[in-house]
Amino acid sequence: MKITVTRPRDLGEAEIKRWRDLQLTGRDxxxxxxxxxxxxxxxxxxxxxxxxxxxxxSGIAGFFPFERGPLGVGHPVGFGLTDLQGIVADDDLRLDARTLLRSCGLAVWDFDHLIARQALFAPFHTARRVEPVMELGEGFAAFEAHLKEAAPKTHKTIRYKERKLGRDVGELRYEFASADTADLRRLMDWKSDQYNRTGRTDRFARPWIVRLVRHFHETGFGVLSVLWAGEEPVSAHFGLRSGPVMAGWFPAYDTRFGKYSPGMIGHLRLAEGCAANGVEEIAMGRGGKEFKEGFKGREIPIAEGRVARRAPGAALHWARTTPLNRARAAVLDNPELYKRADRVLKTYARLRGRVS
Incomplete structure (x- = not known):
């Protein structure tokens, strides 16, 4: 077994093709x-x-993308922004995780959305959860029929509010792939407002994330979808697309239209737009949104944990992060604690707004 570490930008066309071919060997x-x-x-x-x-x-058997920080502390690429992580390789690849870390110059590798079935990292899981996925392979009509059966109240509410929004504001129009940079800027403003309003860290306060999102929008790897009511933009979603798979990323809406549940309307319209444009599934990401239960057709088992070697950097990292990670895991795994934490964050955000 040979392991070579390089920057993604230095990979050749044949290596990129091999990466994409390996992605076809496993559903997720x-x-x-x-x-x-x-x-x-x-x-x-x-x-x-x-x-x-x-x-x-036999040749290239896998690709392991990662970010390396001080003291050899490693994370998945774009850690904190990604809803699925792991090594891109055949399931039958036999490789020792600590050997992989040593070759990468890492003392520790943290993960929180790892594909749980990857045997390479299975001994290092500390928690397992699932990520819901919308299935659209049979078309939007079949998806909507599933939604009606799985969550009839949710479907009825969405369609009712959709009609009411159209009557009160203007005829609804959904643009699946907007190339307008003004639409993207508006989505980021809406999302920043949501982060601040709910006490979360504003990701778009980080210039590199703004530049990254703009880059994906310009290259077409990112798909910006916008829901309009008359001349008013109501909600939007920015997701990443790789062939038939969409990864939900940044949904947002104009709070002036909050009573119409524009986010839920937008998700239903997104499913319709994706089905009409060759997308067969949408990975919705781990989170506490209850409506996802009705939308999902299947789940991806994911895991949280860390691989560590005997090194000073790993010990220091453990001391800094493990207590916080355990507390966060307890909240995520308990719906009542999750709701309480959400209320606390929103209260904090309101108080912070008054002080400022």
């Missing part, structure tokens, strides 16, 4: 967060992005 490997385009994009704006190219007797 086709996710955009595991595509070479994602690693290449983040590599434009982050210095620590690397990829380990794993070779065996």
């Amino acid at each position: 490997l086709g996710n955009p967060f595991l595509a070479p385009e994602f690693a290449l994009g983040v590599d434009r704006f982050r210095e620590g992005v690397r990829v380990a190219v794993v070779e065996d007797a």
Whole structure:
């Protein structure tokens, strides 16, 4: 087994093709967060992005994208922004995780949305959860029929509010792929407002993330969808697309239209737009949105944990992060605690707004 570490930008065309071919070997490997385009994009704006190219007797057997920080602390590429992580390789690849880390110059590798079935990292899981996926392979009509059966109240509410929005504001129009940079800027403004309103960290306060999103929009790897009511933009979604798979990323809406549940209307319209444009599934990401239960057709088992070698950097990292990660995991796994934490964050955001 040979492992070579390089920057994604230094891979050749044949290597990129092999990466894409390996994505076809497993259903969940086709996710955009595991595509070479994602690693290449983040590599434009982050210095620590690397990829380990794993070779065996038959040739390239896998690609392991990661980010390397101080003291050899490693994370998946775009950590904190990604909803699926792992090594892009055949399931039968036999490789020791700590050997992989040693070859990458890493003391530790943290993950929080790892494909749980990857045997390489299975001994290092500390928690397992699932990511819901909308299935659209049989078309939108079949998807909507599933939604009506799985969550009839949710479907009825969405369609009712959709009609009411059309009557009160203007005829609804859905643009699946907007190339307008003003639409993108508006979505980021809406999302920043949501982050601040709910006490979360504003991702768009980080210039590199803004530049990354703009880059994906310009290259077509990112798809910006907008819901209009008359002349009013009501909601929008920016997702990543790799062939037949869409990864939900940044949904947002204009709070002036909050009573119409524009986010839920937007998700239903997104499903319709994706089905009409060759997208067969939408990975919705892990989260506490209850409506996802009705939308999902299947789930991707994901895992949280860390691989560590005996090194000073790993010990220091453990001391800094493990207590916080355990507390966060307890909240995520308990719906009542999740709701309480959400209320606390929103209260904090309101108080912070009054002080400022």
